[in-house]
Amino acid sequence: MKAAVLHAIGKPPHFEQFLDPTPGEGEVLINVSAAALKPVDKQMAAGTHYASPREFPVVCGMDGVGRLEDGSRVFFGGARRPYGAMAEQTVVRRVQCFSVPEELDDVTAAAIPNPGVSAWLSLKHSAKLAAGETVLILGATGVTGKLAVQIAKILGAGRVVAAGRNEHVMSTLHELGADSTIRLDKPDEELIAAFRREAGEKRFEVIIDYLWGRPTEALLKAITGKEFAIGESETRLVEVGESAGATITLPAAVLRSTALTILGTGGMPSWDILSDAFQQVMNSVARGTLRIETERVPLAEIEDAWERDAHAHRLVVIP
Ligand SMILES: NC(=O)c1ccc[n+]([C@@H]2O[C@H](COP(=O)([O-])OP(=O)(O)OC[C@H]3O[C@@H](n4cnc5c(N)ncnc54)[C@H](OP(=O)(O)O)[C@@H]3O)[C@@H](O)[C@H]2O)c1
Structure with missing residues (x-):
């Protein structure tokens, strides 16, 4: 079969022939129709992800959409290495397949689950967003951030503030449900003032963070209290991504002066x-209340696609 094959960390994958997969006990063979090219796929191949491959060659791609041998269409995740989603065929455990609503085309169905389910779980399961709360999406111009803006509204957020640096994408976020926006590409003092202004008296109750690094440091300075306060409302910050930096400096004062809880997103929910x-995510897309922009890319062009910066839309590889 043809596949996107990675031979070493730090290099893009090649389109080439790879051994056909054979399913083992509890596994199914999938004829792949579409597989999204996501930041996590690039982090895996770059060696910057904790679960990056250590043995080569290996096929790239964490998840996708395809047909089982009985013809049913499924979204799947977690192919058994050395197999991956960016190939004509792959193998996964049967329990890691979910059926896909008929109304959704293969490209949308492949693109939406990773960012959409992540945003849904971050808001509902990790942050426990309650109706009426104020939410900040830090990194709202990325594919996942744009979905998080929409999902926050679907889940009943009172006010959604969207922060990002890409001017063109920022101008589209109101249409997706953002009540106000913060441009991140400004000097630190102005950025801190903008966060304070948008947080207002009520503060951000939920922060979903796709950036980390400098923007998160500015945000933490903005929410650090200046005096003793009793009965402050709680801020739940959920760390999801690191598009702006892998580390931050965390001042002790922010944890002592505010009711801040920093949550991770590791581990699988039940x-x-x-x-x-x-x-919920698939139904919202089928109903048209949740939107994602996509672009099809033939598997044969994977090497070029790998190096492209797909602003605010997701490339979907078609074997
Ligand atoms: N753990 C999970 O389940 C999960 C799921 C989905 C995503 N994530 C993570 O979340 C992050 C975002 O994912 P995504 O799908 O939204 O990625 P994406 O579509 O590639 O978007 C990345 C965004 O980050 C912005 N950005 C990059 N550097 C920045 C900086 N220094 N300051 C401000 N904005 C910056 C980019 O803006 P420009 O357009 O200006 O470059 C772009 O809008 C990634 O780290 C990803 O791995 C994690």
Whole structure:
């Protein structure tokens, strides 16, 4: 079969022939129709992800959409290495396949689950967003951030503030439900003032962070208290991505002066929570209340696609 094959960390994959997969016990063979090219796929190949491959050659791609041998169409994740989603065929455990609503085309169905389910779980399961709360999406111009803006509204957020640096994409975020926006490409003092202004008296109750690095440091300075305060409302910050930096300096004062909780997104939620999030996201897309922009890329062009910066839309590889 043809596949996007990685031979070493730090290099793009090549389009080439790879051994056909054979399913083992509890596994199914999938004829792949579409696989999204996501930041995590690039982090894996670059060696910057904690689960990056250590043995080569290996096929790239974490998840995708395809047909089982009985013809049913599924979204799948977690192919058994050395197989991956960016190939004509792959193997996964049967329990890692979810059926896809008929109304959704293969490209949308492949693109939406990773960022959409992640945003849904971050807001609902990790942050426990309650109706009416004020939400800040830090890194709202990326594919996942744009979905998080929409999902925050679907889940009943009172006010959604969207922060990002890409001017063109920022101008589209109001249409997706953002009540106000913060441009991040400004000097630190101005940025801190903008965060304070948008947080207002009520503060941000939920922050979903796709950036980390400098923008998060400015945000933490903005929410650090200046005096003793009793009965302050709680801020739940959920760390999801690191598009702006892998580390931050965390001043002790922010944790002592505010009711701030920093949450991670590692570990799997229960199967019920995961499949509920998947269904809700897929149904929202099918109903047209959740939108994602995509672009099809032939598998044969994977090497070029790998190096491209796809602003605010997701490239989807078609074998
Ligand atoms: N753990 C999970 O389940 C999960 C799921 C989805 C995503 N993530 C992570 O979340 C992050 C974002 O994912 P994504 O799908 O939204 O990625 P994406 O579509 O590639 O978007 C990345 C965004 O980050 C912005 N950005 C990059 N550097 C920046 C900086 N220094 N300051 C401000 N903005 C900056 C880019 O803006 P420009 O257009 O200006 O370059 C772009 O809008 C990644 O780290 C990804 O791995 C994690």
